[in-house]
Amino acid sequence: MADNKTTHFGFRTVDQKDKVKMVAGVFHSVAGKYDLMNDLMSGGIHRLWKRFTIELSGVRSGNAVLDIAGGTGDLAAKFSRIVGPEGKVVLADINDSMLQVGREKLTNQGIVGNIEYVQANAECLPFPDNSFDCITIAFGLRNVTDKDAALRSMLRVLKPGGRLLVLEFSKPKSELLSKVYDRYSFDVLPRMGQLITNDAESYRYLAESIRMHPDQDTLKGMMEEAGFTEVRYHNMTGGIVAVHRGVKP
Structure with missing residues (x-):
């Protein structure tokens, strides 16, 4: 139909209704080796990015926490320990394969009861x-x-005074770093994906999706437009990654 809305899937333009299924295909493909690839791709630094996000969250005992796109449960596991038996953590993911990997991993770690x-x-x-x-x-x-609908949905389910933290790949601040990062993303990552998961295409998509994501200031504006206040962001690793924090008024 002529009036079909389109969106981007990496660098490709696709029907909006097809994107969820296409993204699902990527994560079904990589779920089993997701943690291993995260460690290899980032040299383990993703653990520091996540730790800083948790520190910034202000979560404490008894809180209710929602980890969206929680995948294999890195953040949810730590939040479970922080909120304790009086608190609650919901690990949510659109992808059933990732959710199964996360549930199995956390259950094997003995994390049950409040999740x-x-x-x-x-x-x-x-x-x-x-x-x-x-x-x-x-x-x-x-x-x-x-993304605008998602931000509004997150605002709705937060309590007044509740915090949203968005940890995401972003735009490097240095031109030189940007060039090195591009070379790594488009040359090294797909080869690594092929070697480890026998799937270069999914990692090519992940590299492209990072480039299509709004930069730091654009995302800050989107959060404010959705209704969040006190929106700030912190660049990490030269802006390769940023964590945005906003509060529900």
Whole structure:
């Protein structure tokens, strides 16, 4: 139909209705080796990025936390320990394969009791208004088709005074770093993906999706437009990654 809305899937233009299925295909393909690839791709630095995000979250004992696109559960595991038996953590992911890997990993670590697993689309979260003290989404927002709808949905389910933290690849501040990063992303990552997961295409998509993601100031504006206040961002590793924090008024 002529009036089909389009969006980007990496550098390609696709029908908006097809993107969720295409992104799902990527993560079904990489789920089993996702943690290993994260360590290899970032040299383990992703653990420091996530630790800083948790510190910035202000989460404490008894809180309710929603980790969107929580995948294999790195953030959810740490939040589970922080909120304790009186608190609650919901690990949500649109992709069933990632959710299964996360559930198995956390269960094997003995993390049970205060954690739930929910298959959910960030654009229309299946939770009541004012449910959570904190929401995190790490390396997931760039895969969401309608980011504005997702931000509004997150605002709705946060309690007043609740915090949203968006950890995502962003735009390097240095031109030289940007060139090195491009070479690494488009030459090295797909080869690594082929070697480890037998899937170069998924990692080519991930590199392209990073380039199509809004830069730091654009995302800050989108969060403010959605209704968040006190929006700030912190660049890490020269701006290769940024964490944005906003508060529900």
